[in-house]
Amino acid sequence: MQPFLHDACVTLYAPSFAVSRPDGQLRRGVDGFYHSDRRALARLEVAVQGVPLAPVGGGPEGADTARFRSVLRGVAQSTADPAVTLERLRSLAPGELTEAFEIANHGSRPALVRVLITTGTDLAPMDRVKSGDVTTPVPPRVEGRSLVWEEDTLTVTLTASPAPDAISAEGVLRYEVALAPGERWDAELVCRASDTTPQPFTAPAPGTAPWAAPQVRSADRALDAWVTQSHADLQRLLLSDPQAPEDVFLAAGAPWFATLFGRDSLLSARMLLPLGTELAAGTLRTLARRQGTATVASSQEQPGKILHEVRREALTIPHEGVVLPPLYYGTVDATPLWVTVLHDAWRWGLAEEEVAALLPHAESALAWMSDHGDADGDGFLEYIDETGQGLANQGWKDSGDSIRFRDGRQAKAPIALSEVQAYAYEAAIGGAALLRAFGRPGADRWEEWAERLKTRFRERFWVRDARGAYPAIALDGEKRPVDSVTSQFGHLLGTGLLDREESALLAARLGGAELDSGFGLRTYSSRMGGFNPLGYHVGSVWPHDTAIAVHGLTRAGFPEQAGALAAGLVRAADAFDGRLPELFAGWGSEVSARPLPYPASCRPQAWAAASSVQVLSSVLGLTADVPGGTLTVAPRVGERFRPLRAAGLRVAGEPLEISVAADGTTEVRAPGGIRVRRG
Template structure:
């Protein structure tokens, strides 16, 4: 559950709903849209209750009793001399593909009364990409919205060519009437009404259920994830770890593995990313390895199943490439957005190889690395060919105007920039991806030698890795700044903004040990470290903005990678300071780390300033405290 401003969000089994303080859905869009969502589509866009013709007041605003259930208390309008005739106790619960609601009306009068209850419902079936505040419009030729009255409610239906989705609303008792909600032409909104008799000081119950039926998924699978138990932890780290594990349970979705098996993997986050993401799921699984190694095995299998096999300029698919994200919505289905399976990531493929080896090292179980040997070899082939290692000497990407301009983890426009704020042009070689590639080559070489019995292949990979390391030191190191460049642009120029990506180089091991220690200490200076976390861009530079997505904000998962790198190089004091700042930030968010924090200094505010578009819960932020625990235990 998350709560911000007057909105509340509930999640369970790949389904989430966002409600206002009275439990209503008003169909807003923008940065956090209202509605009931499943598989990238909004299956409920209006859910508005009236009692005796008036919208009831919230005596107690909606409060989450658990991650999937909220309650509030409502009344019709009243005065001191004419208090409300009855009180409405409202409970709402989200489950796999469904929203359940229980309204209990309690009479406050000494004589019988009849409550006239009405509920206006609608489903616009909007794709999540339509709800983003980016001024884009998507045509839907031939789309048809219809509503049909059923014996116990209404069926809201949507068709476009072969695409078919529906939402069924049922009630007990059945409604007395179902009528059009307004006079707008072609409106599918309907108002369901009930006339509920209440005895003197008596009660009446109304039970409603909404079933979302997405295209090609008639029965959404339930993962049977338990609600979060009350914590008994007394220390900040344990509480934050427990909250993170509970959030990861909420974000677990079902995917198809490499052999067609059903696997459970971490989705990236809510509201925009409740789906499989390459780098997000890989880093989340890496952070979890000492605690839940089976998550890594599932993620590797799901990503192997979607590994690229051909060249597609729209989706950026290439043979051997690991997918960036998968989508199940209408716009992806009709290829109006490229994200059905979108491969625009320069880093997911080496991270796949890193996790494959790390899983073997953590568990001692060779089965996953043996099963995915050919997928690993194809991933290495991609790095050497389309990835750019042979032609350009580095992993590179070309900005994709139809998809992502930047294809590293800082994938917003302008994130890979010079100190004057200019966005680098391609082919772009970001620093952290070279570190991942170096680490991936060495790790895959060990698998080749110890498990695949291919010594010559292992030797070739080690030679490639060493050559990459030598050239990286020569080309990326900025002598005057004593710090690595953020990237090389298409002309070979150092992209000279001082950025947190340098911390990832400590984790991957591509920097010489002494240089790595200096970088680690530099990242803990005040222009980088806000007191809560390390900023994505050091303050004081022209492009710095504390409320930007990647140019001055602070990301917990970014800090987790850096913490592991600091620990690798024995920087114990720095690890502890960084962990203390992140845990203090989590304490202000109910022990949950959000996706991203604003970059304001800790001395300026008593609590961390929220980033206005942050996902919460979000997978790699939820896994961050587990990575912090690993880092702290290793120094």
């Protein structure tokens, strides 16, 4: 059973994070302070003996802090007004949670209360918590004013200051607090988690965000707030590669995916290129160090292949029969995406020497597409899990039931996904441009390969229904088109795989009510068999998915449809206080004036946060070609956001500032040597 997280308060500083109830209490369930895929603290509950606590508000203050306030009902009151308050300030650092408590007497009478802080933990692995398995509490050891829990290589120490009046063997701290009118009482708990097992990744040095801080001021304050909150969250999702600490990348999300994911980290870095190329470079190099070199059936490693995810230890999903090794390569799309991100980073101004150093890895990735990605020689990239314990689906919609025919039947592997063919086409064209620009052989070969792929795609993927022609989501193991209507259309646009007429057909579909919920695109059409607004990939809305469609529509020349989807995402971000979740329910605006949560969604999630910059870039119509000395600015999307000023952008490593007036008049401050083209 999946846990419910939609109303949780999450604070994070990767690789650590905390999940609590909205009132700040940690009461087991999925609550806890987590570090490196283990739950270091499962319970941190504050009570005042004999006194009910009435929460009066609170929540995150940035990404790594949260504040919660409660009233002590009936204590020291001389009128109906509350007199005594409890405030909790939580802050996160890597491997450390600090909880500061303040009780204040605002009344005219003295207060005497007994504060009980109940602590506990199970030191459970993250996969057991996520699956809802019952875990056994680990008894603490009392050492002075500290509690210590130990298991295997993990040690957790919770220290109280000042020392409690009593600490029980069950982990309950007791304070007797006497307050005269106007007095305050303060205490602090610090919980530190230490694991002697080598960690795959660590937190980077503080203040080392590899991008400029975006500053957006627009006619729609919800867009501005979304960008600001996303920037704070993305900073705290950063991780560093121990093999080269200067290389940082984005963990996929909290709480379930606080590690390196090939697809997620690449797409997030690509969306953030208008803020600078350093994140993309660190992500590319971190993945290149782990690029496949051998054929290993258990992990699905192959020469040239880019990995799916890295964990400290094997990941088990018992109810699905999935066991993933710590280094797992079961993804069909990360490899072409790696090539495309390198190409795009070069276009945004990544230094030539850094690009050149990665070209051998690009050549290996391109070779994988034809030598291994196309397993049966039909010219399409496809996948199949032959281990019986890996992911059955290996595109971004990687849940077991995500690839379906329009009547709801599930497709059988091997499966060739439509969007993966678009990624492969884009990688081949971008890879050819890199090889030619750097004087390396093979450019003609990959351009010819891409053109053959385009022809085959048009012949094999396109199907028809009552509304006309469209590409199927996939070809199944018998090469039959899997004919459902899905959000994958957006991933094809602007890649070059489609012509103008084909793109127009998909733009019209994306603007229809069967896919557009009013807050973003449903992953699966509401008219298809098996549609479920709470289905992980068969009806829910994923912000990054819609942002990719906004970008694709913009590149393909359909600003009206792009603007409508962008506005929907901004409305959704506003409803979630600027911190868009990984996904939310696919009910449309006809059901609710607000997007409705998906219970177990990560929040924050890297590519959901990075979507804010992708949408901003699309609204501004940004296209960079630093090697060619040009930057295109074509703000034809989203008139509702004008006037708009965006600062903190970067191109060719230098500051970029753009202002768009209400009438569309545009001013650009670009670095010298870059010619600005107006679209």
